[in-house]
Amino acid sequence: MAEEPSLYQIVNVLETLYPLRYAEEWDEPGLIVGDPAWSVSRIYCAVDPTSEIVDEAIAHGASLLITHHPLFFRSVHEVSGLGFRGDIVNRLVEHHCALWVGHTNADSAHRGTAHAFADRLGLVDQRPLVPIHDDRSEFSVGLGRVGSLPEPTTLRELATRVARLLPETSLGIQVAGDPDEPVRLVATLPGSGDSLFDEVRASGADVYITSDLRHHPATDAWQQAKYETRLRAQGFAVGHGDATPRPALINTPHSAIERSLFHYLVGDVRDAIANRLGVTIPVELSQTNTDPWTFRMG
Numbered sequence: 001m002a003e004e005p006s007l008y009q010i011v012n013v014l015e016t017l018y019p020l021r022y023a024e025e026w027d028e029p030g031l032i033v034g035d036p037a038w039s040v041s042r043i044y045c046a047v048d049p050t051s052e053i054v055d056e057a058i059a060h061g062a063s064l065l066i067t068h069h070p071l072f073f074r075s076v077h078e079v080s081g082l083g084f085r086g087d088i089v090n091r092l093v094e095h096h097c098a099l100w101v102g103h104t105n106a107d108s109a110h111r112g113t114a115h116a117f118a119d120r121l122g123l124v125d126q127r128p129l130v131p132i133h134d135d136r137s138e139f140s141v142g143l144g145r146v147g148s149l150p151e152p153t154t155l156r157e158l159a160t161r162v163a164r165l166l167p168e169t170s171l172g173i174q175v176a177g178d179p180d181e182p183v184r185l186v187a188t189l190p191g192s193g194d195s196l197f198d199e200v201r202a203s204g205a206d207v208y209i210t211s212d213l214r215h216h217p218a219t220d221a222w223q224q225a226k227y228e229t230r231l232r233a234q235g236f237a238v239g240h241g242d243a244t245p246r247p248a249l250i251n252t253p254h255s256a257i258e259r260s261l262f263h264y265l266v267g268d269v270r271d272a273i274a275n276r277l278g279v280t281i282p283v284e285l286s287q288t289n290t291d292p293w294t295f296r297m298g
């Protein structure tokens with residue numbers, strides 16, 4: 001058996017699949033915890049680096065935890081055991097388990113989060129919602145995805161499909177739109193998507209599937225969609241569609257939809273390590289749902 005690869009080698013493989021140059025300006029993905037000289041024998045994956053996920057990774061004997069969400073979003077002044085983040089860092093170091101984050105770089109990558117979810121929905125003729133120009137890639141990359149369902153369906157049927165694709169959560173999914181309206185062109189941004197309504201509108205999508213839709217942006221987008229149908233009825237060529245407000249909205253739990261990333265990542269990382277480094281490293285995915293809501297009333 002070949003020698004165990006170093007963390008440095010593994011990180012190089014990960015950042016070939018999910019280049020850090022695709023990350024949004026405010027985002028700092030990549031290697032967060034770990035000595036590049038550590039050896040890697042087992043990889044564990046999850047959407048969120050929560051304390052419970054770190055317990056699981058350590059219990060699995062993982063030498064590397066890959067998460068989608070960052071451990072640190074804002075500036076950090078200490079990693080002491082007085083805070084949960086410091087505790088996570090301390091436990092990871094103690095058990096020689098590194099942490100690598102594939103966040104917006106993984107969202108925008110070929111076979112990244114949005115691409116994986118769009119493929120699971122069966123979208124054809126896909127393109128990024130917000131393209132990134134990358135001379136070094138033969139693929140079209142960028143945030144989110146726009147594509148067509150092979151056959152038109154109803155909003156109700158599409159929402160049912162989305163619910164079946166995602167792990168069951170207490171939050172469930174919410175929809176704005178007429179359940180019987182026909183939909184075909186779909187825009188999706190797995191993650192918090194209410195900053196991209198302009199791009200979605202420009203894409204001409206019939207429906208937008210995302211998560212974390214806040215009251216005001218979602219209400220504004222839906223009000224505008226309904227207003228445009230009134231203008232169209234008066235003969236003004238605004239927006240798109242006919243008597244139907246577009247885009248309809250499907251709001252999903254955040255981590256549940258982003259778990260789609262791992263539908264490709266688990267196999268892609270294992271294969272890329274085997275191809276580039278000549279070793280087979282087990283890559284496992286946590287089955288824990290890390291959306292924070294634990295029950296729902298009403």
Ligand SMILES: [Zn+2]
Nearest residue numbers: 191192254258
């Ligand atoms: Zn996210």
